[in-house]
Amino acid sequence: MTTPLQDRHVSLAHGNGGRLMRELIEHVFQRHLGNDVLDTAADASCLPATELSGDWMVTTDGFTVDPLEFPGGDIGSLCIHGTVNDLAVSGATPVYLTLNAFIEEGVPMDLLIRVVASMACACQECDVRIVAGDTKVLRRGQGGGIYFATTGIGIRPPGLNLGLDSLREGDELVVSGAVGDHGTAVLLAREQFGLSGDLISDAASVLPITRILCGLPGLKFMRDPTRGGLATVSHDIAKATGHTVRLQEAMIPVRDPVRSVCEILGYDPLYLASEGQVLAAFAPGEGSKAVQALHAAGYMEAAQIGRVEGEKALVVLETPIGGERVLNELENDPLPRIC
Amino acid sequence: MTTPLQDRHVSLAHGNGGRLMRELIEHVFQRHLGNDVLDTAADASCLPATELSGDWMVTTDGFTVDPLEFPGGDIGSLCIHGTVNDLAVSGATPVYLTLNAFIEEGVPMDLLIRVVASMACACQECDVRIVAGDTKVLRRGQGGGIYFATTGIGIRPPGLNLGLDSLREGDELVVSGAVGDHGTAVLLAREQFGLSGDLISDAASVLPITRILCGLPGLKFMRDPTRGGLATVSHDIAKATGHTVRLQEAMIPVRDPVRSVCEILGYDPLYLASEGQVLAAFAPGEGSKAVQALHAAGYMEAAQIGRVEGEKALVVLETPIGGERVLNELENDPLPRIC
Numbered sequence: 001m002t003t004p005l006q007d008r009h010v011s012l013a014h015g016n017g018g019r020l021m022r023e024l025i026e027h028v029f030q031r032h033l034g035n036d037v038l039d040t041a042a043d044a045s046c047l048p049a050t051e052l053s054g055d056w057m058v059t060t061d062g063f064t065v066d067p068l069e070f071p072g073g074d075i076g077s078l079c080i081h082g083t084v085n086d087l088a089v090s091g092a093t094p095v096y097l098t099l100n101a102f103i104e105e106g107v108p109m110d111l112l113i114r115v116v117a118s119m120a121c122a123c124q125e126c127d128v129r130i131v132a133g134d135t136k137v138l139r140r141g142q143g144g145g146i147y148f149a150t151t152g153i154g155i156r157p158p159g160l161n162l163g164l165d166s167l168r169e170g171d172e173l174v175v176s177g178a179v180g181d182h183g184t185a186v187l188l189a190r191e192q193f194g195l196s197g198d199l200i201s202d203a204a205s206v207l208p209i210t211r212i213l214c215g216l217p218g219l220k221f222m223r224d225p226t227r228g229g230l231a232t233v234s235h236d237i238a239k240a241t242g243h244t245v246r247l248q249e250a251m252i253p254v255r256d257p258v259r260s261v262c263e264i265l266g267y268d269p270l271y272l273a274s275e276g277q278v279l280a281a282f283a284p285g286e287g288s289k290a291v292q293a294l295h296a297a298g299y300m301e302a303a304q305i306g307r308v309e310g311e312k313a314l315v316v317l318e319t320p321i322g323g324e325r326v327l328n329e330l331e332n333d334p335l336p337r338i339c
Numbered sequence: 340m341t342t343p344l345q346d347r348h349v350s351l352a353h354g355n356g357g358r359l360m361r362e363l364i365e366h367v368f369q370r371h372l373g374n375d376v377l378d379t380a381a382d383a384s385c386l387p388a389t390e391l392s393g394d395w396m397v398t399t400d401g402f403t404v405d406p407l408e409f410p411g412g413d414i415g416s417l418c419i420h421g422t423v424n425d426l427a428v429s430g431a432t433p434v435y436l437t438l439n440a441f442i443e444e445g446v447p448m449d450l451l452i453r454v455v456a457s458m459a460c461a462c463q464e465c466d467v468r469i470v471a472g473d474t475k476v477l478r479r480g481q482g483g484g485i486y487f488a489t490t491g492i493g494i495r496p497p498g499l500n501l502g503l504d505s506l507r508e509g510d511e512l513v514v515s516g517a518v519g520d521h522g523t524a525v526l527l528a529r530e531q532f533g534l535s536g537d538l539i540s541d542a543a544s545v546l547p548i549t550r551i552l553c554g555l556p557g558l559k560f561m562r563d564p565t566r567g568g569l570a571t572v573s574h575d576i577a578k579a580t581g582h583t584v585r586l587q588e589a590m591i592p593v594r595d596p597v598r599s600v601c602e603i604l605g606y607d608p609l610y611l612a613s614e615g616q617v618l619a620a621f622a623p624g625e626g627s628k629a630v631q632a633l634h635a636a637g638y639m640e641a642a643q644i645g646r647v648e649g650e651k652a653l654v655v656l657e658t659p660i661g662g663e664r665v666l667n668e669l670e671n672d673p674l675p676r677i678c
Contacts, residue, residue, distance in 0.1 A: 012671075012675045013670060013671050015675065016566060016567060016669055016671075016675070017565075017566035017567025017571045017669060018567055018571060018574075018668050018669025018670055019668040019669065019670060020670070041503055041575065041579065042429065042502060042503070043398055043425040043426075043428050043429050043562060043563075044396040044397060044398035044425055044426050044429035044431060044491070044493070045396065045397050045398070046394045046395070046396055046495065047394070047395040047396070047397055055385045055386070056385070056386040057383040057384065057385055057386070058383060058384050058386055058435065058437060058470055058471050058492070059382055059383035059384070059437075059471050060437035060438065060439055060471045060472060060473050060490060061439070061473045062439040062440070062441055062473045062474070062475040062488070063475075064441070064475045064477060086382040086383055087382075087383050089382050090381065090382050090383035092383060096397065098397060098398075098399035098490045099399065100399055100400070100401040100439065100488035100490075101401070102401055102403070102441070102486055102488075131397055132397050132398050132399045132490070133399060134399050134400045134401045134488070135401070136401040136402075136403045136486070137675070138403060138483060138486075138676075139483070139675060139676065141480065142481075142482065142483040143481065143482065143483075144477060144478070144481040144482075147441055147475075147477075147486070149401070149439035149441075149473070149488035151399065151437045151439075151471070151490035152383070153397070153492075154383070156385065163381060164380055164381070223382060224382075226356075227355060227356035228355060228356025228357055232356045232357060235357075236380065240380065329357050329358040330352075330355055330356060330357025330358065331352060331357055331358060331359070332351075332352050332355075336351045336354065336355065336476070336478060337477075337478065
């Protein structure tokens with residue numbers, strides 16, 4: 001053991017390649033995230049072969065959430081779950097991650113340590129290892145506290161091909177649980193709105209959900225409705241298929257506190273991020289069986305919420321009283337830095 | 340073809356998952372960086388098998404250079420070359436990259452397009468493909484223009500094990516060319532210093548150099564002396580071996596303009612970044628042959644600059660007049676946001 005970190009805040013010298021940077025890496029990143037593949041003294045890490053067979057899948061994501069800690073998570077757990085989830089919804093098992101940290105000068109060391117420790121817990125829970133990393137320190141005023149970028153590498157079983165291009169008219173849409181919790185929880189955590197509540201983010205690994213769905217017949221596509229929410233994934237489907245996505249408002253699970261906050265502030269929960277849910281598309285007739293399977297596994301809010309049906313590439317919401325409303329593609333950002 | 344980008348500056352809406360973001364990705368990133376593996380509509384990309392055999396190697400790096408464009412390169416080419424180089428010095432052939440872009444609201448679209456086009460050129464030159472990406476837009480005042488994070492995946496031939504842990508007393512240190520050019524060129528490009536000059540950054544792929552060195556007997560370790568420069572890599576060697584790194588000042592190639600700028604501003608070129616050079620360690624007696632091989636390939640400034648020799652884990656510079664000076668580990672950052 002060398003001397004423990006003496007500094008209470010991150011300084012520019014923690015990013016210059018010298019002694020303080022080495023200490024930061026050893027005492028914060030290596031201490032919490034260390035494993036037998038990660039070699040913080042090497043330029044590149046060698047990936048051991050895994051017992052899994054299939055195709056190597058890669059994804060990458062950046063995280064800029066404000067505030068850095070919010071009810072139900074923080075930027076550390078969020079970046080692990082988010083990257084794990086991008087692999088999970090592609091049908092893959094996540095194995096390795098890389099991590100880039102952009103840390104603003106002046107960030108309290110305690111906060112950084114909490115966030116990295118939370119990241120370590122999420123890695124353990126998802127059974128993934130961080131195998132390479134890099135840290136840059138940004139001058140005060142040139143960053144929003146902490147930004148992370150994570151790249152995930154996983155393995156997808158042979159023959160499992162999920163994707164927007166396999167969707168057809170008649171396919172059925174299933175959501176694993178209530179939407180908009182993450183966006184609303186982060187929003188409430190921002191003092192500027194002057195609201196409070198006990199809603200917590202749903203941010204979590206969706207691997208338990210995707211493992212169930214991958215075993216079901218007729219699965220064609222999965223996505224976690226993060227930035228832009230359920231409405232944005234629906235637009236992706238409409239654009240890819242050239243058909244209308246018809247959603248039934250009464251079937252879409254939205255929790256009461258999410259609904260209340262949205263009503264007060266004028267947001268639509270269908271555009272707010274979830275970070276622990278999956279929207280899945282199934283071949284005609286298979287959606288209700290998927291809902292049953294999710295219910296049986298304890299995902300009691302899972303529901304079939306719509307289908308791909310109609311000529312135009314639109315997203316249409318059928319209201320409970322029999323009306324229809326076109327959900328436009330997101331234009332202006334209602335909530336930047338949500339994930 | 341959908342409508343071309345109408346906006347002259349990047350706005351928050353370019354990062355929200357909606358229409359403008361899709362247009363930005365299609366018209367800037369996909370247009371310049373598109374290839375048959377990259378699928379900007381998917382959560383994860385499937386990596387095709389390569390003809391190369393060996394171990395999969397992974398590296399990751401963040402880039403925050405200020406100014407974003409500098410003589411000899413820009414943040415786009417720099418991030419490709421930097422990540423390619425981390426794989427190259429580990430003995431690997433780079434194959435796939437992932438890209439995270441953090442773009443500050445207000446960045447001119449023209450600048451972003453130039454930088455992404457420059458990235459595309461560097462990818463082509465290095466024969467690598469960007470296979471996954473993500474974009475986040477930062478609020479004005481919460482970013483330094485553009486930050487990139489890139490993860491590189493490559494393949495290292497079977498049996499090639501380079502690393503700090505293979506170094507021993509007596510090993511010889513060879514540098515491929517003049518040091519400090521990148522750091523000095525970026526420094527001159529910052530108007531705050533009121534200096535000008537025609538020095539250009541050495542930022543480039545070091546693959547042509549590492550391919551030569553990998554074919555030579557006795558190669559033990561390679562590194563590109565970026566952040567913290569030659570002195571910092573020397574410290575890494577001293578720390579890893581527990582022995583002194585003795586450098587001969589007269590043998591270290593430093594260009595005259597670099598020397599002049601450093602004298603005026605009080606910097607030491609041995610601590611300034613190079614982005615296109617390699618420091619390599621060879622078994623005793625093999626260093627001079629490596630220098631000959633580099634000279635024969637046109638790297639005329641290549642030189643044997645020192646050796647691992649002595650009890651204490653120090654870096655010692657032998658001066659031309661027979662004196663000695665201990666090079667301390669970098670403490671305060673002389674030049675933040677250099678790479």
